[in-house]
Amino acid sequence: MQNERLPSECDVIVIGSGIAGLTATALLAKSGLSVVLLEKQSRPGGYFMGFKRKGFVFDSSIQWLNGCNATGFVGRIFEYIGSDYPKCIMSDRIRRYKGESFDYLLTSDPYELRDRLIYDFPAETEGIKRFFEDCKKIGVHFGKLNGCLRANQTMPEIERMIFGIKMLAWAVPVWKYLRISAEKGLDRYFKNNEIKKIFCSEEKFMSIIMPIGWVFVNDLLFPPEGGAEVFVKWLCGKIYNSSSRIFLNSSVKNVLLKNKTAAGVSLSDGRFINSRYIIAACDVENLYERMLPEGAVHSKMIRRLREADLYCSSVTIFIGLDCDASALGLYGELLYLTADNIPRKDHAGGDPYKNSLVIQSPSARDKTLAPEGKSTMTIHCSARIDYGDFWKTDKNMERGKAYGEFKRKYADILIERVEKSFGINIKKHIEVIEIATPVTYWRYTGNRNGSAMGASPTDKNIRNRLAHYKTPVKNLFLGGHWAEYGGGMPMAVKAASNASLMILEKTNKEEYEKLRNIMDFK
Incomplete structure (x- = not known):
């Protein structure tokens, strides 16, 4: 090369x-x-x-993918490049919502979660049913964008006008969801604050309903x-x-x-x-x-x-464990761990004690990622590059001893939160650990502020x-x-x-x- x-x-x-x-x-x-x-x-x-460490294989940042199935536009473009393109993994266990007062699992059949919520919140039955049906409608409706892959800059004027009308017609049914806050969106369906807690970390309502909508149409996949x-x-x-x-x-x-x-x-x-x-x-x-x-x-x-306005960056902890992840209660789904009763904005504010966490064991789905009898685990959260005086780097974001100590302390807090939530001891099983900060992502991608x-x-x-x-x-x-x-x-x-x-x-x-x-x- x-x-x-x-x-x-x-x-x-x-x-x-x-x-x-x-x-x-x-x-x-x-x-x-x-x-x-x-x-x-x-x-x-x-x-x-x-990257690979001692036989453990890690993805730098990818957690899940969409648009990659046979009907999605990523799949269509890749099929055009070559029919031998890698096929994503479909899983039965998709996403787990876990807080201090709740624990729910979204599977490949979203109605299982619907029925569990109806059982726990019978007074909210009508709103729960409407919520899941609207999630399904959103998933189907966004699938219609697959034929709208071209940018209008690639079109002549008349085609651009027709495309604009087509997109306007597409937007009308979903306009009520597109720009509303999570609070306002949830208020349309639920009165009980306990059920709203399940979706406490998202700021936009679309961030709540889209993942469930993608699951309805088999479009939330894993690498x-x-x-x-x-x-x-x-x-x-x-x-x-x-x-x-x-x-x-x-x-x-x-x-x-x-x-x-x-x-x-x-x-x-x-x-x-x-x-x-x-x-x-x-x-x-x-x-x-x-x-x-x-x-x-x-x-x-x-x-x-x-x-x-840029998307923020993230912190990711990559862990190689000396045991099977199932021994720690991890089975391959994306596990969203949140703190109860804090302002919604604090779930992505950078505070390691409050940030919502995404935890998963990729090797629970794909055994090729870890040595036999062992497993991989990642802990991920949103973060800004200016947190903690730019992660204790100098004015040119050069990394020194202070940077290393600061990111290790940050990672320790996140690991301890996961241990406390699950009642497990992760640290005694760690064989490999790497920690990526916004500074890491900035260095490797060149994106301003390490933006994702x-x-x-x-x-x-x-x-x-x-x-x-x-x-x-x-x-x-x-x-x-x-x-x-x-x-x-x-x-x-x-x-x-x-x-x-x-x-x-x-x-x-x-x-x-x-x-x-x-x-x-x-």
Whole structure:
């Protein structure tokens, strides 16, 4: 991989080898274009990058996936790249809601949870039934978006108008759910505050009903056997079976312009490569403020990006246990552990004593992830990069002794909370432990503040039109999660597909039409 010489030119340069950059490269390589994918790290994958310690295999950040089943648009795009794409795992145990006063399990049949709630809260029977039926309707309704994968920037004016009308018609039935708070949404169904506690950590009502809706339509899945990194290996294999190539340890310093048009890049080690097109599947602020010449992007856009509402980052504790996870009461589901009777905002405020936690044992679903008789466990929570004086780093976020001590104390608190909640002793079973903070995620992905998914779909961001594909520089496109609102694998694949489509429209009409039809579910 690294012994190959960087070519002097190619058709397309892709910056960043997260799932978006890899997908865009694979799509364009399939069309016959020569693509060079540049990645500053020593391994590809971004947030899909896994790692191994003493026989234990961990996913860096992926907990669950959607859009990856046979009818989802991720599955459809991957099927187009190759029918041998990794298939996600379906599980009977999906999500467990556990607080100090409740413990409920969402299975692959959501009506089991419905019936349990009716048994425990008989006075709320009518509201519980309406709630679950509305969750099902939401799941089915969002499935209709599978045929709306293309961005309007890929459409001619008349088609764009028709698409706008279609999306407006789609939004009408779900408008009452889209922008209401969790409190207001729950009040529509329930009077008893005890049942509302089950959903105490989410701030938006959609965050409560969407996961249940996805389960109704078999679209809340877990990574394939071997972990999420098998997607990375599969895409890399497709790229290497073409004329395109991936170059690691290759940090882009500048995007080169000729007559205000993207013409190539220079690397931090002094190498250059020319190209006709560039897809930036990387942090957009880094692209606009550091890689492009001053003045290439209007100062108003720079200011809006600096002031954007971003998704927060996270802390993840990766643990290798010397016992089977079932001995500790873990069976593969996502376990959401919450504190009772605290303000909703505190569940994601950064305080390790209050933050809601997501706990799981991936090896309970996939035995290949741990040595025989042993298991993996992860503890995850939302966090900000400025917490605790930037995690006790110095002004340049350099990590020293204070950083290591601070993150270990933070992790100890989270582990002790899990131990207390389950009445178990985790620490005596630990063989391997690694701790990732927002500083870790910032270092490995380059995303500002270690953001998990870029720009959040807030009113301010939408008004400022932060999500976009076409940059102020001709032939330079965004193709990562900054091109869309929201994040995760679906938005990354959507962004990669649309950026690729825009290039194919200019370079290969036949391949453009093939990909367009795939994205339109024709």
